[in-house]
Amino acid sequence: MHELVKCNGIKEGKNGLGIVVCEGSVAGVFTQNKFKSPSVVVTEEHIKNGFIEGIIANSGNANAFTGKQGYKDAKRMCQLLAEKLKTNTESIAVASTGVIGIQLDMEWIESRFEKVYAGLGNKEENALAFAKSIMTTDRFPKFAKYKEDFKIAGVCKGAGMIHPNMATMLAFIFTDAKFEAGELKEMLRTAVKYSFNAISVDGDTSTNDMVLLVAKGECEVSRDRFLNGLKDVCLNLAKQIARDGEGATKLIKVTIVNAKSEEEAFKGARTVVSSNLVKTAVFGNDPNWGRIIASLGYSGIDVNEELDLKLLGYRDGHKIEEVELVKNGVGLGNEGIARRVMEKSNEIEFIINLKLGNGNGYAYGCDLTYDYVRINSEYTT
Amino acid sequence: MHELVKCNGIKEGKNGLGIVVCEGSVAGVFTQNKFKSPSVVVTEEHIKNGFIEGIIANSGNANAFTGKQGYKDAKRMCQLLAEKLKTNTESIAVASTGVIGIQLDMEWIESRFEKVYAGLGNKEENALAFAKSIMTTDRFPKFAKYKEDFKIAGVCKGAGMIHPNMATMLAFIFTDAKFEAGELKEMLRTAVKYSFNAISVDGDTSTNDMVLLVAKGECEVSRDRFLNGLKDVCLNLAKQIARDGEGATKLIKVTIVNAKSEEEAFKGARTVVSSNLVKTAVFGNDPNWGRIIASLGYSGIDVNEELDLKLLGYRDGHKIEEVELVKNGVGLGNEGIARRVMEKSNEIEFIINLKLGNGNGYAYGCDLTYDYVRINSEYTT
Known part of the structure; x- marks a missing residue:
């Protein structure tokens, strides 16, 4: 500059x-x-x-x-x-x-x-x-x-x-x-x-x-x-x-691929990354993908129960590991591995493959932490 | 039952x-x-x-x-x-x-x-x-x-x-x-x-x-x-x-009167009561009405800068006090009194008079607290 x-x-x-x-x-x-x-x-x-x-x-x-x-x-x-x-x-x-x-x-x-x-x-x-x-x-x-x-x-x-x-x-x-x-x-x-x-x-x-x-x-x-x-x-x-989310400890990226349209992919990703329940789950290193499903379900975009969902953990920009959580709509029981990856990561990406079309999109957010509450309940009038 | x-x-x-x-x-x-x-x-x-x-x-x-x-x-x-x-x-x-x-x-x-x-x-x-x-x-x-x-x-x-x-x-x-x-x-x-x-x-x-x-x-x-x-x-x-909000300490009611329509009044009230910034401000007993204004501004409803805004504090259903915060769009500087009322209350109501029409509506919510984060980051998969 x-x-x-x-x-x-x-x-x-x-x-x-x-x-x-x-x-x-x-x-x-x-x-x-x-x-x-x-x-x-x-x-x-x-x-x-x-x-x-x-x-x-x-x-x-x-x-x-x-x-x-x-x-x-x-x-x-x-x-x-x-x-x-x-x-x-x-x-x-x-x-x-x-x-x-x-x-x-x-x-x-x-x-x-x-x-x-x-x-x-x-x-x-x-x-x-x-x-x-x-x-x-x-x-x-x-x-x-x-x-x-x-x-x-x-x-x-x-x-x-x-x-x-x-x-x-x-x-x-x-x-x-x-x-x-x-x-x-x-x-x-x-x-x-x-x-x-x-x-x-x-x-x-x-x-x-x-x-x-x-x-x-x-x-x-x-x-x-x-x-x-x-x-x-x-x-x-x-x-x-x-x-730099207020009090955040982790960057969250939600990527949606193969949605009906690019617009739907971006809209769905924004909804998921904005969910307080997804944000708190990431803070707790909890691969609670049910919350991702639920928020995707109310995002208003077309969805598909046969979706794939995986989690990627990054530390300072370097990928640590990739864990499949859901394949063709079925949970794979990999939450234990996912939790350990989350614990080591400061950036978490969820990739959702909707298998509906060619629309890809993403959204960035961060986790919701105790410090978020502290900062925003103390920030003065 | x-x-x-x-x-x-x-x-x-x-x-x-x-x-x-x-x-x-x-x-x-x-x-x-x-x-x-x-x-x-x-x-x-x-x-x-x-x-x-x-x-x-x-x-x-x-x-x-x-x-x-x-x-x-x-x-x-x-x-x-x-x-x-x-x-x-x-x-x-x-x-x-x-x-x-x-x-x-x-x-x-x-x-x-x-x-x-x-x-x-x-x-x-x-x-x-x-x-x-x-x-x-x-x-x-x-x-x-x-x-x-x-x-x-x-x-x-x-x-x-x-x-x-x-x-x-x-x-x-x-x-x-x-x-x-x-x-x-x-x-x-x-x-x-x-x-x-x-x-x-x-x-x-x-x-x-x-x-x-x-x-x-x-x-x-x-x-x-x-x-x-x-x-x-x-x-x-x-x-x-x-x-019974997860971890909540206070019930919040947002009432909008004289909006353009009943539908707009309900929609605006829901948006305000859903704002994380309003929720954390209430937890901190902070009469930060700017956050109410900002969320009202993005709610999508018709607004009016000449609005009135007051805060009512209740304890176990009984009204403690009513404090005018904004009159005809001008802040009245009553934040000190409002804070003391908030400290004594377990139910806070904000009443917004939009002076645009005959639509009245309301929404209920609760504050956002440390315990909310604790409950939702620990709640298991």
Whole structure:
């Protein structure tokens, strides 16, 4: 990221402020929540002409459910950066994450702005400072990059159990490639479908979710090659979010193959990975595949009782073992082996073969743990 | 219940077997899960002619995802009771709850059948034995009754967080009233809509959910009066299920008034009460109403930023206090008072006034606690 843009950020307790200076064409994908944060509303307005020069973001307060004052404050945040960059307010995007229903502390934001702006740079430490400035319950900053003769780099925040928990997800992706805003938007939508939407559920989004893609336009690349790279960066970031589930100990991937359609495969996988009972079973190293069957049965997709189901355990990205649990609809009694594989793994994949068609899809999630409850019952209003 | 039917049951460790002898017209509402238990399939077949003479139920094993053998076993369970009652197998309903994907232990069931049958009776202790025989993670047996010049009595099992957890819900309701199966079905559907469906979500059901209503036909009652009583019994049972959430410490009710329609009000309330973030906030006595706003925003219903939101705390059914949190879309800063009310309450109600129309609805749920995680990560395959 630091090779592509100048950025900086600070975090003081729960409050954070981050700035990115990034001139280029822009596309965004935004939350479908009906209580959209004014920060989202303002950014949607500002990127309409397909061009921005900078991004300003804050954490600790979502500026959501804050009405007209919230809108004014989001505008004011853009104005702060616009004045420095000697451009108009409409050339700046704004993002927020944090508590809902409380007006932004604009005094804090304005008083820290100069310091953050003065520290802008394109060193690794600047990117890290920005990434940290937008974190809330995240346990680690999240970066991804892709490099060929063109570059794509992204940063995001979001702690795991996006569904069903609507913890806000923000992602900012930058490239030196050259595309018009319309092309960017179409490619971003595709990449999001196979990444961020495979950890979330349509419509089941926070008030503030936002993915922005800014293209500096220095480098000609074919659409296919760029989309490939963009998908890679988005999936990498999405998996980091899934892995950083609040209190999570294990990444869970559910893969469905040979569903009636790709759409059904993705939908079924999202339903299974979102089941609290599946999540707690994984936490307990319990290969309780009945819970997978039950959640698949209410996912709304076409199913087949003659399905195959297997479990794969990974440790730090390396496959440990593969265990067949169900073959042609019959349980194989391999729960004992599966349990031992689960105990050694920090990533569990369930592969369900529905034998109905050619649709393949997947979804990422994480286990549900004591720490999830602790974090979310203590996280303050 | 014991005044209306003869029943009995036993529970040995995880395994339970229960019998009810109840001759009458019958109606049922069943799970929409695509992996229906053969027990559900058999009961749907058997009640088609609108009449049954008995119910046999087991716990510890859901007889789900058990294929042809599962179907045979469900039939065999019916046959066991039919032979005793000197009737045909088709006059018996069967229900199961427990682990998915393992064949029934028919040896255990057959070997315990005589003992349970021999103990049939219409004392309170028989009803209690039946209620206990169908329990799984339930912490207490669940009964409800309604008495005027006619009687309705019901028993159910189910531990709370039905949505999003699909813990199986079984309910058996009996009456001395006289109605034909068609009338019963229509009234049962209505009563379920305002009770069991207000703790669950359409389509988000276990492999085994079942509500049966049996009318002995001894007593003429008007439809309206009977429906009133039936709704009362069903809501009473549903609230007990919600309160008995796995590991729960507090019952949560979400009420939405003045939504665009009744359907939207119920849908919005179910979405809010199902949010893991709302559930954990209630566990932490945190009046984090931003989470309510966010979940309402993704519920899919029409919303209004100028809404009112208040919190009511109850202790053992008695109202402690009512705290306004949001008025005309503006937070009132009453979180401190609200927290103290929450600390003293074991039932929390959120009332949301959307000011959009005349639709009112509600949903019941419970908080999400450490014990929920413990129970569901340790509950065995």
